[in-house]
Amino acid sequence: MLSIVIPAYNEEKMILKTTEVVSGIMEREKIPFELVFVNDGSKDQTWEMIEKAAEKNSHVTGIRFSRNFGKESAIFAGLANAEGDCIAVMDCDLQHPPETLVEMYRLWEQGYEVIEGVKRSRGKESILHRASAGMFYKIMSKAVQIDMSRASDFKLMDRKAVEALLSMPERNAFFRALSSWVGYRTTSVEFDVQERTEGESKWSTWSLIKYAVRNIVGFSSAPLQMITVAGVLTLLLAVVLGIQSLVKYFCGHALEGFTTVILLLLIIGSLIMLSLGVIGIYIAKIYEEVKGRPRYFIARKISGRKKDN
Template identity: 50%
Template sequence: MNKISLIVPCYNEEANIKPFYNAIMEIYTGGGGINDADLELMFVNDGSKDNTLQKIRALHEKDSRVKCVSFSRNFGKEAALFAGIRNVTGDCTVLLDADLQHPPFVLVEMYKKWKEGYEVVEGVKSNRGKEGLFHKLFTKVFYGMISKAVGMDMKNSSDYKLLDKKVVAELAKLKERNTFFRALSFWVGFKKTTVYYEVAERANGTSKWSTKSLIKYAINNVICFSYAPLHIVTAVGCVFTIIGIGVAVDALISFFTGKAASGFPTLVCITLIGFGGVMVCLGIIGVYIAQIYDEVKGRPQYIIGEKIE
């Protein structure tokens, strides 16, 4: 018999644990298409400060299929996803959020696609739900950059996907600390297909993603998966070189034709713009160096404080 594992990252989701479990069990026991497989429900508690772990432990006491990897502190969703990947045992694995914004009934269609022979089933958003104008614009720019980096359209991609055990095994081998799971699932290859879903409203609570955390998440992911910012540095350097040559030529022409002016304001502006460009370039390079520094230290991506098996 096949075994399907679910990886569910959780951070302060105490109000959603039981509704999520009920929604999964309703699909699993209702003859919806996945009840021909054994079930493993792997929660990953990402250092929650509320009663999330206690809620998971209570479910485990009633249902041994419920398991949990609990971090010693908050390490972030990327770490939670990879902790789940390294601890599940299913023939296929579905990754989805505990807040029910990833509709559980879609995993039935994913499972059917897997049985047809697909090894990666990507959940693609047919809409992005309720998002602010700034968030939508920022997301469009970010995923446009990432799509060019990986050579695939990721504009409506999500962490909601099914992976064959072969894919899970390859992802589990990765040793890098700074990861971008959504792009890595494209990078590994294998036979892919997509299913579409509408983003649902959160069952309870509010999003844990602030604007600041989203910007930080985006910058880290672009840096760890793309060389585009370094190419931007090169382009900026070329632009300022061309400007400098143009100004020098203009100054020489003015000097030899007797039209030279004091030019102090122009000189100040050019100096400030050039200095600003240099600092931006150094900042981009500095972020790459910081990423390298994180990797060479060799610290683990996460620390497990407790396992419920």
């Protein structure tokens, strides 16, 4: 059976449509399936729409968080509650074309254990959003040592790979990179990002920046290594300026340049404060991990087959 995990945040207009479209494709292709909607603390009628979908469709399972815990938590909650032999993750807005799930499923039947959905095109985006997204993926690729330029959360994984992900104790998990990091027999499928038919994107430039910082720090130590590199470069600069100062001193010339001194103090002070900021972010993440709080709390779970309060 194929389980399809669908995180949903303020997607009241898409729940019934997504259920109808995906169910129609799976039934036409005769693929046994379940739809696992995870309501991530939505402020609209998303949960009510999930309940309605479960009443109409026996393939629908709904999970409601006690509050908003974020997309990563919603994905992992869906993975943990899915019952299929293979599990796919896709967006609720149908920007991930559900027809591609069929191709992914057939590749899984051939023995592949991780089938990555990679973007052939990103669809219509503003220039600012495209530029910030491009910068984000470049930073992520360098930090995690995985090509993230066309990566997405749209993928299908064998139960074995999913269990490997769920066995990781870390709280700040980055699904998009971890699903590649676990290994197993992997292939990819290209897809074109579709335009939203209802609602609007939840990803602003600022949310992308926060997403990038959180996941880079949670997955890689690259920023800490960059601090070391910056420290070495600053040391080399100090050595050069020190030699220059000594040469002028022994030559009987007073060292001039009050403006230069001020600029150096500002540069070094800024570097120190930025370095402390990066270290502070890592300490905060360590603090979160040490507390060991759950990734999420489930307030309610329903199913077209059975209902649990």
